[in-house]
Each structure stands twice: as structure tokens, then as C-alpha cells.
Amino acid sequence: MAHLVKVVIENKASARDPEGETILKDLLIKGGYEQVKSVRTAKLLKMWVEADSDKDAKEIVSKLCDELRVYNPVAHTCSISVEGEE
Amino acid sequence: MMKISVIQFPGSNCDFDTVHVLNNVMKVRADLVWYKSEDLRGYDAVILPGGFSYGDRLRAGIIAAYSPVMREVKKMAEDGYPVLGICNGFQILVEAGLLPGALLRNSSLKFVCKWVNLSVVSNKSVFTKKLREGDVLKMPIAHNEGRYFIEESDLKEYYRKRQVVLKYTDDKGRVSELSNPNGSIDGIAGICNDEGNVLGLMPHPERASEGLLSPFNSDDGRLVFSSMIEYMSGR
Numbered sequence: 067m068a069h070l071v072k073v074v075i076e077n078k079a080s081a082r083d084p085e086g087e088t089i090l091k092d093l094l095i096k097g098g099y100e101q102v103k104s105v106r107t108a109k110l111l112k113m114w115v116e117a118d119s120d121k122d123a124k125e126i127v128s129k130l131c132d133e134l135r136v137y138n139p140v141a142h143t144c145s146i147s148v149e150g151e152e
Numbered sequence: 153m154m155k156i157s158v159i160q161f162p163g164s165n166c167d168f169d170t171v172h173v174l175n176n177v178m179k180v181r182a183d184l185v186w187y188k189s190e191d192l193r194g195y196d197a198v199i200l201p202g203g204f205s206y207g208d209r210l211r212a213g214i215i216a217a218y219s220p221v222m223r224e225v226k227k228m229a230e231d232g233y234p235v236l237g238i239c240n241g242f243q244i245l246v247e248a249g250l251l252p253g254a255l256l257r258n259s260s261l262k263f264v265c266k267w268v269n270l271s272v273v274s275n276k277s278v279f280t281k282k283l284r285e286g287d288v289l290k291m292p293i294a295h296n297e298g299r300y301f302i303e304e305s306d307l308k309e310y311y312r313k314r315q316v317v318l319k320y321t322d323d324k325g326r327v328s329e330l331s332n333p334n335g336s337i338d339g340i341a342g343i344c345n346d347e348g349n350v351l352g353l354m355p356h357p358e359r360a361s362e363g364l365l366s367p368f369n370s371d372d373g374r375l376v377f378s379s380m381i382e383y384m385s386g387r
Contacts, residue, residue: 140254
């Protein structure tokens with residue numbers, strides 16, 4: 067069965083995200099949603115992975131993200147979650 | 153006779169300009185080499201030119217960094233041969249781990265294409281031997297992902313080792329927000345490895361090698377190539 071694994075790549079907190087800043091300042095706050103305090107944009111990769119379990123699928127994706135530099139550890143953080151079988 | 157390889161990736165677009173300048177302006181032999189090549193024997197230097205390898209998919213430079221020719225480029229870097237990455241070539245060198253840092257999207261979120269002033273911070277690299285620290289050069293930039301990023305705590309070490317080579321400045325050599333076209337940390341435009349034989353820079357020396365083609369009559373880019381050629385002749 068293929069397991070859906072989601073990979074979210076975003077800039078580290080120390081690297082500015084000007085797109086997120088503009089969405090917050092010029093769309094959300096000006097649009098009246100002052101409850102929103104911060105916006106960070108990110109890239110989402112969805113991977114369907116053949117594996118015996120969710121855990122195995124997550125491990126495969128975690129390994130490939132490090133090995134093939136799907137994210138650049140100097141500037142990005144990478145979070146991986148499994149959505150289950152599809 | 154010395155020979156320089158200029159690598160062509162799918163999406164390179166400054167490959168012919170670079171070969172033109174080396175052959176016709178600098179009068180040295182340069183060959184285009186396809187990215188699938190697994191043999192760079194016989195070449196004395198390698199240049200990764202500008203462009204949009206693999207259409208910048210996933211992240212500028214990352215997919216090209218895993219292409220077959222890069223194994224050979226890494227060997228040449230380890231053996232002390234000059235390795236130069238211009239624009240997309242710089243992005244590829246960073247993603248291949250041959251240079252530190254990362255190149256993020258410009259802080260303006262726009263592609264920026266203009267002539268800039270560049271101050272020489274260090275002449276440690278083999279590509280800046282003929283320059284003096286403090287010299288101000290004029291070259292064009294043309295990129296969307298040129299915001300050089302590195303953690304400030306790590307940056308100190310690269311200053312100490314004189315690896316920060318070029319910065320965007322005004323024409324007096326001063327760093328300011330106005331002179332920084334893309335939001336790079338400290339206005340950094342180029343950085344080299346500790347040995348000084350690998351350099352990456354966002355500006356295009358091959359577009360600043362013939363005064364006729366520059367609104368400022370600049371041929372400052374030649375200094376990058378002539379420094380490399382002088383180093384190669386002495387090797």
C-alpha cells in the first residue's frame with residue numbers, strides 16, 4: 067500500500083520570509099484579522115511511498131530528505147508527517 | 153596549452169557567453185562540456201555558468217548538484233584546480249556542498265537585473281589574486297534567488313578565514329540597504345572555500361569583460377578570468 071507522506075520545507079526562523087511578512091501586513095492585518103501574529107510560507111511536497119507501515123514510510127522519506135538535500139539545512143527546516151494509507 | 157571546461161546543464165544560458173569571453177577576449181581554450189560527462193581529465197579549470205538548470209525546480213541548483221559531472225567537479229575541487237560558479241553555478245556549488253551557505257529568494261520577491269558595485273573584501277581566492285582588497289568593481293547581476301544566507305555565528309569564521317570575497321556596496325565601497333540588491337546577509341555577493349580554489353559569485357564577470365557591452369565601459373570581469381589564468385599558468 068502507498069502511504070502519503072507530507073514534507074514541509076520552510077526558512078529557518080533566522081532567515082526572513084518576505085512573502086509571509088507581506089501576506090500578514092498587507093492582506094491579513096489590513097483585512098481586519100489582527101489576531102494573526104505571524105505568517106510563514108513554506109513548500110509542501112506530498113510523496114506516496116510503498117512501505118509496510120506509516121513508520122517505515124516516514125523513515126524512508128526522512129532518509130531521502132537528508133541524503134538528497136531536499137532541504138538545505140543551512141537555511142531551512144524540514145518537517146515530515148504521515149497521513150496514512152491511500 | 154591550458155584548457156578550461158564550461159559545463160552545460162539543461163537550462164544553462166550563459167554557457168556560450170562564458171566560452172566566447174574565454175576564447176575571444178582572454179585568448180585561452182575553453183570547451184563546452186555536457187552535464188552527463190563523467191570525465192574531465194585534461195582540463196585545468198572548470199566553470200559552472202549562469203542560467204536556470206532544471207528550471208530551478210525544487211530549489212535553484214539542487215538537481216544539477218546531483219548530476220554526473222558534479223562528481224568530477226568535486227574531484228577537481230579537491231585536487232586544487234580552479235572551480236568557478238557564476239550565478240546559477242554559484243547556487244549549484246552551494247547545493248553540492250562545495251561552498252558554505254544558501255541562496256534564498258531575493259527579499260524583493262522579484263527577479264533583479266542590473267549593474268552593481270562590488271567591493272573586493274578578500275583576494276584570497278585564485279580568481280581575485282590580481283585584485284586589491286578595497287577595489288570597487290562594476291558587474292551586472294540577473295537573478296531571482298541571490299539572497300546569500302548563513303547563520304551569523306558561522307559567518308565570523310568565514311570572515312576570519314578571508315572566505316568572504318565580494319560584497320555589494322555603493323561606488324565608495326560602503327555597504328548599505330540601498331546598495332544591497334537582494335537582501336544578502338552583510339551584502340555578500342561571493343564566497344570561496346578555505347583553500348581559495350573554489351569561488352561562487354552571483355554577478356556575471358562574463359557580461360563585464362568587453363567595455364563595448366557595458367553602459368559603464370566596464371571590463372572588470374576580465375580580472376576574475378585573468379587571475380584564474382595566471383594561477384593556472386603557475387601551477
